[in-house]
Structure formats: C-alpha cells, structure tokens
Amino acid sequence: MILNIENDLNRFRQIVKGRVRKDLKRYMSSGEIIGKQGDKFVSIPLPEINIPRLRYGKNTTGGVGQGEGEGDEGDKVDGAESGSGQAGDNPADHLLEAEISVEELAEILGEELHLPRIEPRGRKNITAVRDKYTGVARVGPQSLRHQKRTFREALKREISGGTYNAANPVLIPRKEDLRFRSWNSKTDPQSAAAVLYVMDVSGSMGREQKEIVRLEAFWIDTWLRANYKHIETRFVIHDAVAREVDRDTFFRTRESGGTLISSAYMLVDSLITEFYPPDEWNIYLFQFSDGDNWSAADTRTCVDLLKNRLLKSVNLFCYGQVESEYGSGQFYNDLRGDYGNDERVVLSKIPDREAIMGSIKDFLGKGR
Amino acid sequence: MLEAYFRRSRRQLPSELEDARQRIEGIAKQHGLDFFDTIFEMCDYDEINMIASYGGFPTRYPHWRWGMEYLQMQKGYEYGLQKIYEMVINTNPSYAYLMDNNAFVDQKLVMAHVYGHVDFFKNNAWFAHTDRKMLDQMANHAARVRRIVDAVGESATEQWLDTCLSVDNLIDPFRDHIRRVRAIDYVEPPTSASSHKLPAKGYMDPYINPPAYLLQQEQKAQAAAERAKKFPEQPERDVLGFVLEHGRLNRWQGDILSIVREEAYYFAPQAQTKIMNEGWASYWHTKLMTEQILEDAEVIDYCDHHSGTVAMRPGQLNPYKIGLELYRDIEKRWDRGQYGKDWLECDDAVAKRDWHRPTNEGRAKIFEVRRTHNDVTFLDTFLTEEFCRRVGLFTYEYDRKSGEYLVDSREFTDIKQKLLFMVSNHGQPRVLVTDGNHANRGELEITHQYEGVDIQLEWASHTLGNLAQVWGRPVHLRTKIEGKDAVLHHDGEHFAYEGPKLIGAKK
Numbered sequence A: 001m002i003l004n005i006e007n008d009l010n011r012f013r014q015i016v017k018g019r020v021r022k023d024l025k026r027y028m029s030s031g032e033i034i035g036k037q038g039d040k041f042v043s044i045p046l047p048e049i050n051i052p053r054l055r056y057g058k059n060t061t062g063g064v065g066q067g068e069g070e071g072d073e074g075d076k077v078d079g080a081e082s083g084s085g086q087a088g089d090n091p092a093d094h095l096l097e098a099e100i101s102v103e104e105l106a107e108i109l110g111e112e113l114h115l116p117r118i119e120p121r122g123r124k125n126i127t128a129v130r131d132k133y134t135g136v137a138r139v140g141p142q143s144l145r146h147q148k149r150t151f152r153e154a155l156k157r158e159i160s161g162g163t164y165n166a167a168n169p170v171l172i173p174r175k176e177d178l179r180f181r182s183w184n185s186k187t188d189p190q191s192a193a194a195v196l197y198v199m200d201v202s203g204s205m206g207r208e209q210k211e212i213v214r215l216e217a218f219w220i221d222t223w224l225r226a227n228y229k230h231i232e233t234r235f236v237i238h239d240a241v242a243r244e245v246d247r248d249t250f251f252r253t254r255e256s257g258g259t260l261i262s263s264a265y266m267l268v269d270s271l272i273t274e275f276y277p278p279d280e281w282n283i284y285l286f287q288f289s290d291g292d293n294w295s296a297a298d299t300r301t302c303v304d305l306l307k308n309r310l311l312k313s314v315n316l317f318c319y320g321q322v323e324s325e326y327g328s329g330q331f332y333n334d335l336r337g338d339y340g341n342d343e344r345v346v347l348s349k350i351p352d353r354e355a356i357m358g359s360i361k362d363f364l365g366k367g368r
Numbered sequence B: 001m002l003e004a005y006f007r008r009s010r011r012q013l014p015s016e017l018e019d020a021r022q023r024i025e026g027i028a029k030q031h032g033l034d035f036f037d038t039i040f041e042m043c044d045y046d047e048i049n050m051i052a053s054y055g056g057f058p059t060r061y062p063h064w065r066w067g068m069e070y071l072q073m074q075k076g077y078e079y080g081l082q083k084i085y086e087m088v089i090n091t092n093p094s095y096a097y098l099m100d101n102n103a104f105v106d107q108k109l110v111m112a113h114v115y116g117h118v119d120f121f122k123n124n125a126w127f128a129h130t131d132r133k134m135l136d137q138m139a140n141h142a143a144r145v146r147r148i149v150d151a152v153g154e155s156a157t158e159q160w161l162d163t164c165l166s167v168d169n170l171i172d173p174f175r176d177h178i179r180r181v182r183a184i185d186y187v188e189p190p191t192s193a194s195s196h197k198l199p200a201k202g203y204m205d206p207y208i209n210p211p212a213y214l215l216q217q218e219q220k221a222q223a224a225a226e227r228a229k230k231f232p233e234q235p236e237r238d239v240l241g242f243v244l245e246h247g248r249l250n251r252w253q254g255d256i257l258s259i260v261r262e263e264a265y266y267f268a269p270q271a272q273t274k275i276m277n278e279g280w281a282s283y284w285h286t287k288l289m290t291e292q293i294l295e296d297a298e299v300i301d302y303c304d305h306h307s308g309t310v311a312m313r314p315g316q317l318n319p320y321k322i323g324l325e326l327y328r329d330i331e332k333r334w335d336r337g338q339y340g341k342d343w344l345e346c347d348d349a350v351a352k353r354d355w356h357r358p359t360n361e362g363r364a365k366i367f368e369v370r371r372t373h374n375d376v377t378f379l380d381t382f383l384t385e386e387f388c389r390r391v392g393l394f395t396y397e398y399d400r401k402s403g404e405y406l407v408d409s410r411e412f413t414d415i416k417q418k419l420l421f422m423v424s425n426h427g428q429p430r431v432l433v434t435d436g437n438h439a440n441r442g443e444l445e446i447t448h449q450y451e452g453v454d455i456q457l458e459w460a461s462h463t464l465g466n467l468a469q470v471w472g473r474p475v476h477l478r479t480k481i482e483g484k485d486a487v488l489h490h491d492g493e494h495f496a497y498e499g500p501k502l503i504g505a506k507k
Helices: A004-022 A024-029 A031-036 A102-113 A147-161 A207-227 A247-252 A261-275 A296-313 A330-339 A353-364 B002-006 B015-030 B045-053 B064-078 B104-123 B134-152 B154-166 B211-229 B239-246 B251-272 B274-293 B296-310 B319-335 B340-345 B349-353 B362-372 B375-382 B385-391 B412-427 B457-471
Strands: A041-045 A063-066 A097-101 A127-137 A180-189 A192-200 A230-238 A242-245 A282-289 A316-322 A345-350 B038-043 B086-089 B094-099 B393-399 B404-409 B431-438 B443-448 B475-481 B484-490 B495-498
Touching: A004 A024, A004 A097, A004 A102, A004 B064, A024 A102, A024 A207, A024 A353, A031 A041, A031 A207, A041 A102, A063 B412, A097 A102, A102 A207, A102 A353, A192 A207, A192 A261, A207 A230, A207 A247, A207 A282, A207 A316, A207 A353, A230 A247, A230 A261, A242 A261, A261 A282, A261 A296, A296 A316, A296 A330, A316 A330, A316 A353, A330 A345, A345 A353, B015 B038, B015 B104, B015 B274, B038 B045, B038 B104, B045 B064, B045 B086, B045 B094, B086 B104, B094 B104, B104 B274, B104 B296, B104 B362, B134 B154, B134 B251, B154 B251, B154 B457, B239 B251, B239 B431, B239 B457, B251 B274, B274 B296, B274 B319, B274 B362, B274 B375, B296 B319, B319 B362, B319 B375, B319 B385, B362 B375, B375 B412, B385 B412, B393 B412, B404 B412, B431 B475, B443 B457, B457 B475, B457 B484, B457 B495
Parallel strands: A192 A230, A192 A282, A282 A316, A316 A345, B038 B094, B443 B475
Antiparallel strands: A041 A097, A063 B393, A127 A180, A230 A242, B086 B094, B393 B404, B431 B443, B475 B484, B484 B495
16 A cells, blocks of 8 residues: 555655755754764654744734633643743744654765775684574474464375365374474674773863764764664763763763873773673774863873773774863873874864864774 | 555444444434535545644645654554544544544544534634535645646645745635636726816806815815725735735746635634534533443443543643633523623622523524634633633733743633634734835835734745735735834845844854
C-alpha cells in the first residue's frame, strides 16, 4: 500500500535535513540541540519551518481558563505554559521539533565539513565472533527443536506414506522427522572506539569555555558514533590532580587551584592500560584547556608522557585550546614546537563559539 | 473513491457495530436531528493519523506540511499523549472514521457524537455555502497541482504553495459565499455642476436650480469621484480575492492561489463554529448515550471517557465543555422562561435563581441556535454572568515580570470581552485592503484593525514578504505597535519598519 503520506513525509524529512545543513554553523555554535539528544535520534528545534502567518504576539494575549474555587487575581495559572526561560520568544503555538537520526546528522556534518570517513588503523584482523541461528539441522538439543519444520516433515512422511487422515489430522513426529535450529558463527571485523576527554577545570576556565567544550564533545561524539559500531567515552578532569568523572560532572565542575596537565596524562595512560588495549581499540584523546600549565617542568613531563606512552596507543590526539581571560595559551605553543608536524596530533585554537566548526574540521579532518 | 485511495476494500462496520449504528441513527432521528447519510469506516491508528494530517481529506494535493502533521500525530499517539477517537468531514454523504481498537462503548459514543456533527454541518447557516462534494473537489485540486508540478517542477510549485499558504488566513470568513468573479459596474462620474442643472428658462433658473442645491450636488459628485479614485472603493477584507483579481500572477500561480483560497473558505466555518459544533455534538452524545443507548455495564467507562473529553486543561479553553454547558444553559433558561424584557430587567438574584415560567421552549430554542449562530454571536448572545460564575471562568494574562501566566480577572465583562476576542476572526489579526494603488505605484496597502494587541513582528515580516510575492509589487501594512502608529514595508526582498522603537527586538 503506497500512500501519499509517504511522499509528503519524505519531503518533510528532506526539508528538515536541508534546514539543518543550511544552519549547521548556527547549530554548532549554539547549544540548542544538545539537550535533546537521545540514543539514536537528536531532536532539532525548527521554529522557522512553520508557515508564517499574520498573528498576534503571544505575550500580550492571555486567555480564558476555567477553575473551581478560589483562584484570586494574581494567582498563577498552572501549567499554562510549559517552556520556562525562553517563554514568549517563540511565536509558534507549539515549538516544532523534528527528529533526525545520529547517522543523518553525522552524514550532514561529514558532507558540510568535507570530513573523510575514518579508516580504523590496521586492526582489520581483529574480529568478534557472533553466533547467528540461521540454519536447520537434523541433530541438536531438544531446547532448539524447530516445531514447525518437525511437523512439516512428519506431515510429508504421512502423506507420502498414505497414512494421513484429513478427518483426524494427528501427527506424531518420529525421530527422523526432528529438525533443530542450528547456528553459524559469523566473524565481524570489530570496530570499537574509546574516546577520552580531558579538561582543565582550574579556576581560569570559565562557564563559556566549558560550554564550548560541551559543544565540541557533542559533535565529536556524533561523528565517531556514526563511524564506529561501539563507542565508549571516558571523562577526566584535572586541576593539580586528575580524576575520572561522569559526563554530567565533567561539564559542571569548576575547581579553583593550579593546573598540572601531567596528572591528567598519567590518569589517561592508566585508563588505557587497564581498559583499552591499543591493539583492540581505536583510541581518541581529546584535551581541552586554556593553555595554562603550572610550570615549564610539568610541561616537559607532559611532552615526555605523550611521546613515550600516549601517542603510541592513540589514533589521534587532539588538543583544543579555548581562550580565557586568564589563560596564557602557552601550552599550545609548547606542543606545536614538539608535534607541529606529527600525523597523530591535531592542535586547534578555539577563541569563541564561531570557531567550533573550524576546530571540528581540524580534529576530524584527518580521517584517522 | 476512498477504496481506490486506500487500495483496499472498504472496511465496513462489523455487524455488532452496524446494529448499534442503526439503532443510534434511529434514536437520533427521533430526537429531531437531521443529518446527511453518514458512512462510517474503520481505520487503524496509522490510517486515522494519516487522514487527520490531511485535515480529513486523503485526496489532497502533495505538500510537506501533511508529512509534518503526520509525524507529530504519530509521535503523540506513540507517547500516549493524544489519541484521535473520531473524525468526520463535512460532505454529503458524510464520511466518519472510527478507530478500530476503541472499546465498543467508545464507538457508540463516537457515533452519537458524529451524528451531532453531521446535523450541525447540514443545518448551520455558516456551512450553507460549503462545497458538499469537497472530497472530489480536493481530488480535483490535487490533480491540478500535480499538473502544475509536471509543468513547472516540484520545487517551484512547493515554494509557491508555501507562499500562498502563508497568506491563506487573509480572507473574509463572514462573507456568506465566495465571490469568484466580481461584477464591474463602472459609471463615469459626473464632472461638473452643470450636469445637475435641470433645464429651465433663464428667468426661472435661480428658482429651479437654487445655488445651494447646485453646491450640494457638486459636493456629492466630488465625494463620489474621490471614492471612485480609491481602489478598492471600500476597504476589502477578502485580501486573497482582491489579489487574485488585481494582482499580476501568471496562470499557474493564480491557479494555486485560488485553490488555497477555496480550501481556506471551505474550512473557515469549522473554525468559526468550533465551540458551537463541538458543544452540539457533545450535547447529543450525552443525551443519547445516557438516556437510551448505554448498557448498565458500560456506565463507568462512558463516564470516564466523557469526562476526559470535557475536561478543561490548564491554560486551554475546551470548546467541548463551554459549548456543551452553554447549550444546556440555554435549554434550561428557555424551559423556565428566563429570557425577555422582565428577565433582563430583574435585579433580584434570588428571584432570578428561582425564576420559573414554564415555557418549555428549550429544545426548540437550541435547535434554532444551532441553525443561525456562529461562535461569536453564540457567546455574545448567550454567555451570562450567572453562567460564568457557575462554570468558574476567569481570564489570565502574561506577566512580564515573573514570566508566568497569572489569573487576571473573574469579572463577567472581562471574561466575555476576552472570549469574544479569542473567537472573533479565530483570534487572528484582522486586516483589510485599503489601497490597491498605493502612492500611485501599484503597491498594496493593507491595514490592521488594531484592537489593543500587537501583531507578532517577525512573523508579520515574513508574511508580508510572501504577500509581496503574491501581489508582485511592494506591500505595506499599517498597524499599531504598543499603541502607536506603525507601518511595515516589504518589497519582496527587504523588510522595513517604521514605528515606535522596539525594545529587545531582534532585527
């Protein structure tokens, strides 16, 4: 049954995609779509997609309601408007939200930023074995008995033997009728990735800087999720000491105090050793900082750690430097001096939200 | 034709429901309801959502908007937020769609409700000029649009449809029919006073043609000439009709605009009588169900469902509830003689409460009301102070300081005013064409009849842009912003605003 609605629906989806594509930069630099992230779908607010009509401004209208009892003047009308915060900003009766799958979003991202598909590095020989019940066999455990096939065989036998009685269709399978489900082992090339985020939460990182990191992380996740079957993300925050936290804490924590980047590198290194053996995982390390480090000595420790430990195990190490009033930005220069030409290292400066798109392109543009 | 559309045999009612339907139809007729033949169809939720997203007409022209509606309805259903129990369209015969997994008692309720709607469609004066063959007409429109798509391409058609739909509320819903061709009666206005002179001999002239009379005639002629220079002579509410007639559209564009306009006129009465229509249908489903149709075992389910239908949700006015209560109020008042001069002039609350003059005209009165009124006149005529107090109505306003909606008033006059404002012109700004040759440059000037509420500027700018596309020349919208005169201009590419300074405006 081919219905017209299919066509109209597809057209609408196309329009949504087109709109996202057109406004990708805006979506990337504003947090609008991040809170709306599900497992497979991202919900995108599309106030402009509705057809504009002459209408009244919302705030000035009000209305008539019904309520029993007291309800004096000045009482709040419960739930009259659900959206808090930005109430009245959006003219639509209901703010339109369209869903788009993570794959589609990643596809748009990839096409707009001309990102190459990621080629998992040299791990094609790593496979995972999966059992799929696709076959039928004559022997097997009773728990896998294929009832329908078994009875069909019995029926065949009875009919061909002439013993089948349509008036009294009782079938008793014999041993030779039994059929069992059987499985085939399938080997899938495994493509799993571990994404490790490191962020400086020392006093010099402000709210806006963290918001930028949050946006960056969202788009990085989106892209990597579309490229790998399985993704694990870990979050490490550090000031003078580093600790692992969950996603929520990662973007909220603000500490005061100094900055020892090496502490985070050490923690990351131990995480990799413990959970993500580099010959089984594609490892991505993203570090965000305002570029301040406690001392030149610590920076040297960092460079050593990177060279001797981390860079040997990761696909890609990305360092994004967000600019803050307090940060010196020295760490960027230090890294550039050492790794400016290294394939595995991407350095990017993110002075403001506008720069997010560019830095995502830097980070993911290598196809590693 | 629906079968052809669905590519499946029509799913008629199962025999159990068909028996119930015949019984309900019979009972409804006994009560004096007068409806078109009504064909019920069973649909699953997917189909009913689809039909609903087409506004009841699965044969409509292709447009992404239906897909959008469908997606939202689908989501609402899947999340359990909304469920369409029934849908009925205003055609002859009427088609009503029943959702196939509703309980038996729900189906009976819905059928009783549907007969109420169809009776309303058939008898309410505002529906008198709607096309009762709209299912076919919509299919014709779709065929025309598809032909245009073949000729000019999909994206051009779609863009133009979007443009036209943006201005589809600029019609005159109170017009009793669509004027499709305008009669042109052009009379050359008299140019000088001499043409008013009655023939007279010289010495009689001052008496037969006194100077005062001549002067008066000349003024009249001048006023007429002024009027004739104006274009349109009277402000015109049917902006779309005006544009169709005088705009510079090429053929396919005009064709699409006329389709959009015709469908807008077809749906206008439904928006104009929302409260009355739903109230009428609810009145009849309660009456029929509780008095004759319900089985004992179904009472609880029925009550549960019915109270869900008429429940007021916070911040929304439920047309089912208001309509139903008002019809009942009218019936009671006219049964007890609570109308007329004596009643109106009575100031004694106790006497009014106990007023009883057994006139028993209630039933006849509500039938008369459903024939002649629309929501505006319905509320204006029958909303009483006692009613507002009994039902517990209040008005609310948006409070800028707290960003919340607060109860504003429980005064009858405030409530009535607000209600009337909400239903008049469907709560949309009313605009008129005031000049079709603005500044003698063929530009269109429309004027918003300001009623104390500002229009939404951002939407207005886009809408004006679309209107400029349709008109083919710049357009101007006269309105007031925060009580001060303002003019919005759009030349098809750029938007300009003249008026009081806007605080916190985006543009």
